[in-house]
Amino acid sequence: MKTTPNVSTLIYDVGMNTGQDTDYYLKRGFNVVAFEADPNNVGFCRQRFADEIENGRLKIVEGAITENRTSGGFPEKVKFYQNMDHPLWGSTSEDFAARNEVLGTTNNVIEVDAVDFRECLEEYGIPYYLKADIVGDEILCLRALREFQNKPEYISIRSEKVIFKKLKKEFKLLEELGYDRFKAVQQDVTDWHINFQDLPGVSIDYIFEEGASGPFGEDSPGDWKKKDDVINEYRRIFKFYWLFGDYSYLIQTEKGKEFIAQLERFARRPLPGWYDTHAKHSSALD
Structure with missing residues (x-):
C-alpha cells in the first residue's frame, strides 16, 4: 500500500467544468488540482484562472479518468461524449450519453487523453x-x-440515481476506505452563500455559481449520519427518482416533461434534482 502523504492545503476538483467549484476553493485559500475532460471547458478555465495557474496555486489535468482495461494495459485515449447543450453533462459513460439524448440534448463524440488517477495521487x-x-x-x-x-478527510461524490444496488456499493466502498459519517446533500445551490474570512482576514459573503457543488466538509448542510441512516434517506429520494427522474416514464413524453416543469415551478426547486454523498473519514477530528 502506497504511503503518499496528505496535503492539508490541497483540494482535488474532479469534474472542473467551467470552474464553479475551483473558484470557491481558491478563494478559501486552498491550492487546487482540477480534472476536466472537455477541451472547451479546459480552454475557458485556463483563461479564467490564468493568474492562479501562473503562481502555482492551480494545476489543471486535462483528460478523462479511466482504469486499466482487462487486456491491453492502460489506454492512451478514451471516448468522451461532449454535451453541446449542457457542458456539465459531458461523460465517458455511454449510458449517460443515451440519457442526455432522451432529455433532448446533443452529444459530440471525441477522443481525449486518458488520465490515471492513481498516478496523480502519487x-x-x-x-x-x-x-x-x-x-x-x-x-x-x-x-x-x-x-x-492515507485518505482525504472529506469526500463528496455525485451519487448513483438509477440503480439502488449501485448506490449501496458506493457506500460499501466508502466504508471500506474508512469513511464512517455521511450526508445526502441535494445539489440545488441556487442562492446558496457562505460567509468566511480570506487569507488577509477580510470577511467574504460568497455566492455559489450555478452548477456548483456548494460547501464541503463541516460547512456542508445537514448533520453527519451513520451509513444505514443515509441509505434509508436515499430510499425516499429514489422514490422521487423513479417518479420524476431521468429514466422515469414521465420524462420520456412531452406531456410528462411539462407536468414535471409545472411541479418544479410550484415547488421552486428541481424535482427530484440530484444529490451528492458527502463522507467524513474516521481519522478526521470532530
Whole structure:
C-alpha cells in the first residue's frame, strides 16, 4: 500500500467544468488540482484562472479518468461524449450519453487523453478534500484510493440515481476506505452563500455559481449520519427518482416533461434534482 502523504492545503476538483467549484476553493485559500475532460471547458478555465495557474496555486489535468482495461494495459485515449447543450453533462459513460439524448440534448463524440488517477495521487499528494462529479465515473476515484494508506478527510461524490444496488456499493466502498459519517446533500445551490474570512482576514459573503457543488466538509448542510441512516434517506429520494427522474416514464413524453416543469415551478426547486454523498473519514477530528 502506497504511503503518499496528505496535503492539508490541497483540494482535488474532479469534474472542473467551467470552474464553479475551483473558484470557491481558491478563494478559501486552498491550492487546487482540477480534472476536466472537455477541451472547451479546459480552454475557458485556463483563461479564467490564468493568474492562479501562473503562481502555482492551480494545476489543471486535462483528460478523462479511466482504469486499466482487462487486456491491453492502460489506454492512451478514451471516448468522451461532449454535451453541446449542457457542458456539465459531458461523460465517458455511454449510458449517460443515451440519457442526455432522451432529455433532448446533443452529444459530440471525441477522443481525449486518458488520465490515471492513481498516478496523480502519487504526484500531487492526498488532498484534504476530494470532490468527484464526472457523471457516472466517480467510483473510479474511490477505487484508486484503495491503494493508498492515507485518505482525504472529506469526500463528496455525485451519487448513483438509477440503480439502488449501485448506490449501496458506493457506500460499501466508502466504508471500506474508512469513511464512517455521511450526508445526502441535494445539489440545488441556487442562492446558496457562505460567509468566511480570506487569507488577509477580510470577511467574504460568497455566492455559489450555478452548477456548483456548494460547501464541503463541516460547512456542508445537514448533520453527519451513520451509513444505514443515509441509505434509508436515499430510499425516499429514489422514490422521487423513479417518479420524476431521468429514466422515469414521465420524462420520456412531452406531456410528462411539462407536468414535471409545472411541479418544479410550484415547488421552486428541481424535482427530484440530484444529490451528492458527502463522507467524513474516521481519522478526521470532530
